[in-house]
Amino acid sequence: MFKLALVQALVGSALAGTVLWDGRFNEFTSSTDLNNWSWSNQVGPYQYYIHGTGAVTQYVNLSPSYKNPADTVSNQGVKISIDNTAYWNGQNMRRTELIPQTSAAINSGHVYYHFSVKRTGTNAPRSDLEHQVNFFESHFTELKYGLLSGASGTSDPTLKWCVSGSTKWSVTFDADVWHNVAYDIDFSANTVAFYHSTGSDPLVLTAGPFSASTSSNGADWHLGVLRLPMNSDLQSTDVEDWYFSGVYVESGSLNTQIGSGGTSTTTTASRTTTTSTTTRTTTPATTLTTVRTSTTTSPTTTARTTTTTSPTTSSRTTTTTTTTTRSTTTTTTTTTTTTASTGTQTKWGQCGGIGWTGPTACVEGSTCQVLNPYYYQCL
Numbered sequence: 057m058f059k060l061a062l063v064q065a066l067v068g069s070a071l072a073g074t075v076l077w078d079g080r081f082n083e084f085t086s087s088t089d090l091n092n093w094s095w096s097n098q099v100g101p102y103q104y105y106i107h108g109t110g111a112v113t114q115y116v117n118l119s120p121s122y123k124n125p126a127d128t129v130s131n132q133g134v135k136i137s138i139d140n141t142a143y144w145n146g147q148n149m150r151r152t153e154l155i156p157q158t159s160a161a162i163n164s165g166h167v168y169y170h171f172s173v174k175r176t177g178t179n180a181p182r183s184d185l186e187h188q189v190n191f192f193e194s195h196f197t198e199l200k201y202g203l204l205s206g207a208s209g210t211s212d213p214t215l216k217w218c219v220s221g222s223t224k225w226s227v228t229f230d231a232d233v234w235h236n237v238a239y240d241i242d243f244s245a246n247t248v249a250f251y252h253s254t255g256s257d258p259l260v261l262t263a264g265p266f267s268a269s270t271s272s273n274g275a276d277w278h279l280g281v282l283r284l285p286m287n288s289d290l291q292s293t294d295v296e297d298w299y300f301s302g303v304y305v306e307s308g309s310l311n312t313q314i315g316s317g318g319t320s321t322t323t324t325a326s327r328t329t330t331t332s333t334t335t336r337t338t339t340p341a342t343t344l345t346t347v348r349t350s351t352t353t354s355p356t357t358t359a360r361t362t363t364t365t366s367p368t369t370s371s372r373t374t375t376t377t378t379t380t381t382r383s384t385t386t387t388t389t390t391t392t393t394t395t396a397s398t399g400t401q402t403k404w405g406q407c408g409g410i411g412w413t414g415p416t417a418c419v420e421g422s423t424c425q426v427l428n429p430y431y432y433q434c435l
């Protein structure tokens with residue numbers, strides 16, 4: 057028995073692929089290390105910009121007790137939290153997400169995105185709202201949890217693997233169960249598949265492969281959670297905690313073992329290759345999704361209209377309209393950016409960002425500076 061396990065571990069290790077990018081937090085002293093990263097100083101394994109207004113420790117924390125204990129390669133795991141301050145960039149979705157910071161080719165060829173995820177009984181995610189978990193911007197492979205937008209019923213306690221909005225697999229998301237996942241993505245063949253196990257079990261092919269519009273700029277996979285809003289509930293004081301560990305992207309053959317599989321030196325050695333000569337010319341600032349449209353269901357009768365006009369001489373209007381009627385119980389949230397033109401932006405005005413079609417030149421005495429992919433400002 058022992059011999060067989062050892063042989064399996066060695067074989068698994070020998071067949072494991074090349075780690076293209078390592079997001080296992082082993083080099084982190086604490087989550088405040090995420091603050092090392094900025095748009096002008098892109099260091100460390102993660103980009104950290106999709107979060108609320110609080111300190112990093114309000115949304116991201118690290119601890120050995122937050123990892124899958126079977127994962128002996130990771131020193132610690134991450135607890136990702138969303139609360140009623142976790143609104144990013146004026147949006148009404150609660151979001152705390154980390155993005156790989158790497159020039160490695162994690163967006164081409166045949167790759168595997170590894171992670172483990174669990175929840176506990178404390179600060180459990182709400183089953184009445186849709187959550188997008190560890191997703192790509194274009195949603196060709198992702199996990200979801202809770203009542204999906206537009207679905208009937210009042211709650212849904214399942215964790216689902218979805219391909220472009222279509223659920224391919226689901227399981228009840230019980231507390232204190234580690235779910236190990238590898239997203240199998242073949243960017244060349246345009247297929248995705250799903251490997252899964254629980255606890256310390258090796259990964260097995262659980263769903264797929266399916267055809268999908270696989271595409272990524274290499275900086276649009278989001279480790280973390282986005283919760284769609286319930287219109288009446290934006291200020292709900294509930295907090296959700298999500299736990300992740302063993303995050304890395306691999307190419308070559310799939311390592312099905314969780315952690316070292318019993319022989320840490322062998323496995324560790326087989327995982328140390330990191331370099332890739334592939335470089336990309338795209339940047340996050342130009343390729344992230346511009347407009348997000350979501351539809352949720354809510355039995356309320358509130359209606360809210362917000363109109364914001366930016367301080368510019370040209371006409372640029374952002375209108376967010378939320379309408380809910382009891383007869384249809386449908387809420388539609390649409391963000392539209394219209395117009396714009398030429399001319400010079402005043403100091404403090406917006407001068408760029410995703411979806412921006414207004415002036416990009418700043419009045420004399422100020423320059424256009426990138427605050428985030430969605431907002432450049434004349435400063």
Ligand SMILES: *[C@@H]1O[C@H](CO)[C@@H](O)[C@H](O)[C@H]1NC(C)=O
Nearest residue numbers: 083084085089092099100101
């Ligand atoms: C963040 O910066 C500090 C100070 O330079 C450094 O000691 C630490 O290793 C950095 N963290 C990471 C994860 O690179």
